[in-house]
Amino acid sequence: MLPAFISGFFAAALLFGAALYRASKSLRKTRDDLENLEEENAVVFGAFHKLVSDIGDGADIGAIYSRILRTLMFGCGASCASFYEKNAEGRLYSAYSEGVFPPQRELSPFALKSASSRAELISRVFKGEEIEFGEGVIGEAAEERTPIFIKNAAASARVVNHKDPLLKITSMIAVPVCFRDEFFGVLAVANPMGGGSFSESDFSIARSIADQASLLLYSMNAFAQLVEKSKIDLDLSVASSVQSCILPEKMERVEGYEFAARYIPRQKVGGDFYDTFNLDGGKIGVVIGDVSGKGVAAALIMAICQTALRFLAREFSSPSEVLKALNSRMFAATRADMFITLIYAVIDTRAGKITFARAGHEKPVLASAAGAKFLASKGAAVGMASSKIFDATISEVVEPFNPGDTLVLYTDGVTEAVDLNGEEFSSERLGALIAENAGLSAEELNEKITGAVLAFTKGVRAQSDDYTLLAVRRNS
Numbered sequence: 001m002l003p004a005f006i007s008g009f010f011a012a013a014l015l016f017g018a019a020l021y022r023a024s025k026s027l028r029k030t031r032d033d034l035e036n037l038e039e040e041n042a043v044v045f046g047a048f049h050k051l052v053s054d055i056g057d058g059a060d061i062g063a064i065y066s067r068i069l070r071t072l073m074f075g076c077g078a079s080c081a082s083f084y085e086k087n088a089e090g091r092l093y094s095a096y097s098e099g100v101f102p103p104q105r106e107l108s109p110f111a112l113k114s115a116s117s118r119a120e121l122i123s124r125v126f127k128g129e130e131i132e133f134g135e136g137v138i139g140e141a142a143e144e145r146t147p148i149f150i151k152n153a154a155a156s157a158r159v160v161n162h163k164d165p166l167l168k169i170t171s172m173i174a175v176p177v178c179f180r181d182e183f184f185g186v187l188a189v190a191n192p193m194g195g196g197s198f199s200e201s202d203f204s205i206a207r208s209i210a211d212q213a214s215l216l217l218y219s220m221n222a223f224a225q226l227v228e229k230s231k232i233d234l235d236l237s238v239a240s241s242v243q244s245c246i247l248p249e250k251m252e253r254v255e256g257y258e259f260a261a262r263y264i265p266r267q268k269v270g271g272d273f274y275d276t277f278n279l280d281g282g283k284i285g286v287v288i289g290d291v292s293g294k295g296v297a298a299a300l301i302m303a304i305c306q307t308a309l310r311f312l313a314r315e316f317s318s319p320s321e322v323l324k325a326l327n328s329r330m331f332a333a334t335r336a337d338m339f340i341t342l343i344y345a346v347i348d349t350r351a352g353k354i355t356f357a358r359a360g361h362e363k364p365v366l367a368s369a370a371g372a373k374f375l376a377s378k379g380a381a382v383g384m385a386s387s388k389i390f391d392a393t394i395s396e397v398v399e400p401f402n403p404g405d406t407l408v409l410y411t412d413g414v415t416e417a418v419d420l421n422g423e424e425f426s427s428e429r430l431g432a433l434i435a436e437n438a439g440l441s442a443e444e445l446n447e448k449i450t451g452a453v454l455a456f457t458k459g460v461r462a463q464s465d466d467y468t469l470l471a472v473r474r475n476s
Contacts, residue, residue, distance in 0.1 A: 260442035271298035289342030372435035413465035
């Protein structure tokens with residue numbers, strides 16, 4: 001049986017997964033009527049809820065994969081799915097399958113003749129087939145670490161055209177499951193129910209499921225290693241591991257732009273998070289947030305929120321729409337006493353502008369040669385209010401982002417840092433400091449702010465809150 005803290009992490013992650021796929025399904029309203037959508041949502045949520053129970057009851061890895069594959073089949077409307085792992089010889093094999101997933105190689109004449117029945121043939125092929133990296137759709141997805149969508153398999157030379165109708169492939173999706181540099185395998189689905197081809201929406205859903213599977217498997221490995229060798233406080237260790245998985249090790253590199261972050265948790269682990277990621281059309285997503293509370297619960301909510309926001313940023317171009325969708329999912333998935341303040345900004349490098357929405361977070365600062373100004377917008381914290389209330393309050397702001405400008409995002413651990421007399425550093429001091437140093441690089445500005453805060457709080461025994469800075473400078 002898995003330890004309780006592992007089960008708790010999986011429960012939170014998988015509850016997020018259920019909310020995520022409800023979001024994915026909502027995007028398919030143009031081709032499915034509302035009644036079918038509600039039925040699909042109920043099945044997906046039920047599948048993930050059952051998986052949470054299975055893990056808590058000590059389910060083995062096979063049962064976990066089976067539940068993931070069935071959810072994948074449902075999400076994509078597929079008749080079969082399989083997970084290909086790497087074996088000891090370095091080749092790929094179908095470790096877990098649901099439905100009759102077609103073999104990826106031509107069946108040999110000997111195999112066809114020697115089998116006493118079709119059932120025996122299929123069983124023999126599935127047990128013995130191994131695929132080299134780079135071979136066929138599965139091998140290519142594994143070697144290139146790239147999702148592959150074959151809409152019309154009959155017209156593709158990359159797919160084996162079996163004569164047996166049971167093994168024929170009409171459409172296929174293969175998505176690598178990997179996190180950072182660790183490769184776990186390839187998730188694949190084939191043959192939509194009722195014939196026809198998979199859609200771009202199905203492809204997006206498959207990629208999202210693979211993203212969640214990669215985080216799940218990575219976490220399982222990380223937790224297994226912790227259990228074996230750790231003799232430290234499990235609560236903080238687990239939360240710290242979750243946070244280290246999520247916070248970016250390196251910032252984005254975009255020509256003409258600088259990105260710099262500074263993060264100092266109050267305890268071994270905190271509830272602050274930040275992220276940057278590339279979007280289509282020369283745009284960059286930038287986010288900073290603060291989860292109420294500390295420890296394991298805050299770290300898990302942080303991980304769920306950050307992963308959900310990345311997914312939703314692919315589906316909605318408007319920051320306010322992203323936050324509306326995020327709140328809808330997080331309100332259902334978080335405890336009543338937990339919430340997240342955050343800012344989500346989209347930098348359009350081609351148009352030279354910033355569009356952002358603020359969910360109860362500290363006001364961002366935009367610095368230029370003319371000085372620095374706080375950018376105000378309305379919005380409640382994520383997870384605190386229902387969609388009806390949240391959607392009515394959230395607003396969106398557009399600001400020009402010219403060469404020489406710097407955007408500074410921060411958490412309240414910066415402005416609310418106190419000195420020996422209990423006086424706060426304050427937003428006024430921060431604004432003045434940024435204005436005085438507007439010409440510095442993003443990294444230099446972060447160092448200047450951090451140095452000023454540390455000097456202000458000198459002699460204070462303990463840091464009062466998590467401290468996070470994220471600066472983005474446009475140079476050209």
